[in-house]
Amino acid sequence: MFRLTRLTDYAVVVLGQMSMQNERIVTAPQLAEETGLPLPTVAKILGLLSRQGLITSLRGAGGGYLSHQDAKEITVADIIQSIEGPIALTACVEGAVDNCSVENMCPMRGNWNRVNQVVADALKTVTLADMIDFENSFILEKSKSDVSSAKLN
Template sequence: MFRLTRLTDYAVVVLGQMSSQKEQVVTAPQIAEETGLPLPTVAKILGLLSRQGLITSLRGAGGGYISHQDAASITVADIIQSIEGPIALTACVEGAVDNCSVETMCPMRGNWNKVNQVVANALKTVTLADMIDFQDSFIIDKQKSDASSVELT
């Protein structure tokens, strides 16, 4: 099963929170409190995201982290690569450093690159804005709600 780590999932949450405060300096404790995530996890995520340039780290008094990018300009692929590294479904892809022992005889050698490229391209089409746009998901049709409620006396 192709599965992302919990850290990547949390990175989407952290970036989603930061996108609601774009251009504002926020601290790791502040984000941890707002998201309910553990502070060490948030600190680790912020470090990884800043190293990859998705956010900016500010040192000194009044320091913290700031997001200059719109949520629509950050793709899920960007987030995954910042946390997990290159997107790959198998170890035997172009540029892999830990090739398997039967690589030279493998009939699939090179063919996984096609699949990896399709997956990477798909992840590049989904943005952080798409991931955090849940506002319509929780709208309840008032007429249906009123019609189905029963008043007990």
């Protein structure tokens, strides 16, 4: 099963909170309180995101973290790669951290790269802004018609 860690899910929450107050310096304790996430988790996420350049870490008495990118500029792929590392569905795709013991004789060798690229490209089309737009995110046409007919009844 292809599954993202809870830490990646929480990173979307943290970045979403930061993007609602773009250009505001926030601390890990502030974000923990605002999001309801545990402080150690928030601190870890902030460290990973700042190392990858999605946010800026500011040291000193007035320090904290600063979101300098608009939510429309940050993709889900950016967030996943900051927390999880390269997007790799299997051990044999380019950029995977693990090695497959039968890679040299596998008939599928190289074919997973195409699938992996399609998934990565799809994740690059969804932005943080899409994720935090609760009213309009991912509403299917069928769902819209169901809602419309429910309002009529």
